[in-house]
Amino acid sequence: MLVDEKFLDDVHAEPGCIACHGGQPGVVNKEQAHDGMLPKASAKPQQSCGTCHVGIVEQAHDSTHRLQSGYLDVLEHRGADFTMPETVKAYTTHCTKCHADCGDCHISRPSALDGGLIAGHQVKRVASVFVTCGGCHSARIGDEYKGVHEGIPADVHWEKAGMPCTQCHTIEEFHEGTHGTRYDGAPSPDCVDCHAEDVAVGGDILQHTIHTSTVQCQVCHSAGEYKSCSNCHTGRDDSGIPYTTTDPSEMTFKIGANPLKSDDRPWDYVLVRHVPANPELFDFYGENLLPEFDNLPTWKYTTPHNMQRITPQNESCNSCHGQTDLFLTESDVAADELEANREVIVPRVPPTRPEQRQ
Amino acid sequence: MKSIVKRSWIWAILGVALVGALVVFLRPAAELALPSEAAAPATVVESDILSEPAPDAVSMVVQETPVPQQPDASVQVVADTPSSDNCIACHTNQAVLEQLAEEPEEVVSELAAGEG
Numbered sequence: 001m002l003v004d005e006k007f008l009d010d011v012h013a014e015p016g017c018i019a020c021h022g023g024q025p026g027v028v029n030k031e032q033a034h035d036g037m038l039p040k041a042s043a044k045p046q047q048s049c050g051t052c053h054v055g056i057v058e059q060a061h062d063s064t065h066r067l068q069s070g071y072l073d074v075l076e077h078r079g080a081d082f083t084m085p086e087t088v089k090a091y092t093t094h095c096t097k098c099h100a101d102c103g104d105c106h107i108s109r110p111s112a113l114d115g116g117l118i119a120g121h122q123v124k125r126v127a128s129v130f131v132t133c134g135g136c137h138s139a140r141i142g143d144e145y146k147g148v149h150e151g152i153p154a155d156v157h158w159e160k161a162g163m164p165c166t167q168c169h170t171i172e173e174f175h176e177g178t179h180g181t182r183y184d185g186a187p188s189p190d191c192v193d194c195h196a197e198d199v200a201v202g203g204d205i206l207q208h209t210i211h212t213s214t215v216q217c218q219v220c221h222s223a224g225e226y227k228s229c230s231n232c233h234t235g236r237d238d239s240g241i242p243y244t245t246t247d248p249s250e251m252t253f254k255i256g257a258n259p260l261k262s263d264d265r266p267w268d269y270v271l272v273r274h275v276p277a278n279p280e281l282f283d284f285y286g287e288n289l290l291p292e293f294d295n296l297p298t299w300k301y302t303t304p305h306n307m308q309r310i311t312p313q314n315e316s317c318n319s320c321h322g323q324t325d326l327f328l329t330e331s332d333v334a335a336d337e338l339e340a341n342r343e344v345i346v347p348r349v350p351p352t353r354p355e356q357r358q
Numbered sequence: 359m360k361s362i363v364k365r366s367w368i369w370a371i372l373g374v375a376l377v378g379a380l381v382v383f384l385r386p387a388a389e390l391a392l393p394s395e396a397a398a399p400a401t402v403v404e405s406d407i408l409s410e411p412a413p414d415a416v417s418m419v420v421q422e423t424p425v426p427q428q429p430d431a432s433v434q435v436v437a438d439t440p441s442s443d444n445c446i447a448c449h450t451n452q453a454v455l456e457q458l459a460e461e462p463e464e465v466v467s468e469l470a471a472g473e474g
Contacts, residue, residue, distance in 0.1 A: 003449045016442035025440035030458050237467040246472030
């Protein structure tokens with residue numbers, strides 16, 4: 001691991017390498033010098049970053065990025081029992097690589113991408129948008145935001161305003177751990193944080209008055225299709241090396257019924273995308289490890305990051321009304337996933353508006 | 359002429375008397391002025407107070423005044439941490455690192471497939 005000499009002038013170099021990483025002083029033999037060394041110092045944040053950044057480390061101790069509380073929450077809802085060794089084995093072998101602690105964002109690339117220093121060990125106060133955030137979130141969110149998918153424009157917040165992730169997503173959001181999943185509680189960030197005047201009932205935009213309380217913002221303003229994953233299978237080969245297999249992802253645009261309806265998310269219609277989950281996800285490790293799989297849909301509430309003011313589905317009333325293909329119906333859902341998706345399948349597609357009937 | 363001389367003696371006597379009267383008259387004022395000139399003893403008293411243990415209220419204020427903790431912590435860490443010179447010698451030298459580096463074996467199963 002090559003450390004840039006510039007780092008030696010940084011305040012973070014003052015305590016010395018051994019203060020955070022351990023190891024042995026005064027010896028030049030590699031093996032002896034590395035005895036007791038912790039390559040990833042922030043794996044023990046209280047002993048490294050936390051010796052100075054006390055408050056932040058305490059705040060981030062239970063963060064969603066660190067504990068992957070979203071994974072645990074979803075798997076438990078699907079019946080995973082983490083007192084069972086088989087479940088723990090499956091989870092720690094295949095899922096925890098997405099765990100991120102301080103260094104994964106502020107010093108190196110995420111471990112899920114095999115790490116590597118971002119800038120010669122310099123500590124980035126604000127993590128790199130594309131290396132760090134995009135390192136884990138690019139397959140779906142990052143690519144949508146940058147307009148990677150052919151024929152689908154980038155998000156207007158990026159395309160016109162050049163807004164990095166951190167402009168909407170706050171430091172508290174990155175560090176806090178109060179949510180089970182990122183969609184628990186009120187939307188954060190919420191479009192109305194900036195666009196309150198635009199969506200005001202009785203304001204200048206009639207469609208907002210009509211739809212704001214019944215349709216999630218993204219339903220009208222997502223610029224087009226976004227990625228849906230198909231499935232995920234886990235296992236170990238004859239050599240004991242873990243592997244995953246997935247079928248190809250698909251580009252989809254589906255409006256579903258809101259499975260998270262609440263005062264904070266009152267809409268009847270939201271966008272949904274298929275996630276890489278299936279009942280046999282952990283079957284290699286044990287039989288029926290997700291016995292309540294159908295408790296959660298596989299077409300999940302989503303917030304694509306490809307927002308535009310004018311989109312194909314908001315050009316006119318009947319660009320959306322009566323457009324069965326835009327809505328998640330039974331015919332879109334695999335037979336063995338129907339039960340899991342009952343609450344998100346749209347029971348009746350909003351009919352064509354009379355004034356535009358031919 | 360005699361009268362002028364006479365007058366000079368008279369004036370001389372009067373002058374001496376006047377000076378004597380002034381000395382007598384001004385002496386109390388000079389004594390009054392001494393304490394102010396002697397403000398030094400007051401300063402000494404003040405410094406004596408400061409050198410004494412601070413009253414409770416003062417020490418509370420001092421204790422509750424926010425003190426930057428980070429420098430203290432880093433100083434302590436530096437003081438307690440052994441030198442990392444040996445780490446720096448290798449990890450800032452690309453040639454040495456290339457010589458010592460062991461490329462981790464790429465462990466990817468042949469069965470892995472798809473976008474996972």
